[in-house]
Amino acid sequence: MVMKSEIQVFREYIRGRRLRRTPEREQILQEIFEIHGHFDVDELHLKLRDKGSKVSKASIYRALPLFMDCGLVREVDFSDGHWHYEHIYGHARHSHLRCLGCGEVLEFEEPGMGRLEAHLAREYGYRIKGHQLQVQGLCATCQEAE
Amino acid sequence: MVMKSEIQVFREYIRGRRLRRTPEREQILQEIFEIHGHFDVDELHLKLRDKGSKVSKASIYRALPLFMDCGLVREVDFSDGHWHYEHIYGHARHSHLRCLGCGEVLEFEEPGMGRLEAHLAREYGYRIKGHQLQVQGLCATCQEAE
């Protein structure tokens, strides 16, 4: 069975919510899924500009919560003063390992997080909605440079 | 063997760095260790005011990185637009489970994180410096209210 495209997912979400399907939102979404890896609002806005799109930053800020709400995108915290994002639709769950020296970001699988979530649900009566895990360290190169 | 107090830890850090020991910094640190749980800069500033202290927010913002640097305090991310903090000296490692409905925050042990860090170090050649894990969900009460 074939997976729905992100645009399809988004259109269904829009319809279900009685929101409106606009070219701006779909441009933004398409651009997000063409970006490999992480991005922030500025980067996304610049990329859209480069392709001739006139979408404003405000619209990007307004669209992102929608994409997050329908599970296409999520926030990523790099603790550098502003939010980063990444598309997650069709991706394996992963977390980020970031080098404090050079800023390199690696992705890694999260063995055991499913079990942890189940444990928390049982232990505290919570319905788990999601989690974020970030790990920081020094990459091999930056260790030498110390 | 008795554990050093947080003030002692901080004074040693200050001395080692050729920084200066000031009443402001020590007031802030003391207040932090009297707070049970998490706080943000505003709350901390108000508590200090209430006790008659005149420390400015700027000094709090300047002191926090020092406390974090010497392992007494850490940032906590509740994804609500600003940073929260907590003292960690003498505490077991823990992460936070936060209810998206009412904002309740529970702490839980992190089984397996040590193993995960060791694995990442081996796999990617990183020297691991730390990690953050947050889990979100709905508590029993907020599930019913839905």
Add this chain to the structure above:
DNA sequence: AGTATTATTGTAATTGATTCTCAATTACAT
């Protein structure tokens, strides 16, 4: 198709957390 309704847009102003500037103060070494 034509019109009414109301969501969405871009622009610019605003907010709010954090950082910075600067002059005055103060801790520490000599």
Add this chain to the structure above:
DNA sequence: ATGTAATTGAGAATCAATTACAATAATACT
């Protein structure tokens, strides 16, 4: 004591993110 350099408080500046508002455009309803 004195010189120095770090630290302080106050307020200005910064910067990401949000919001107000008037214009536009997508959908619903004739």
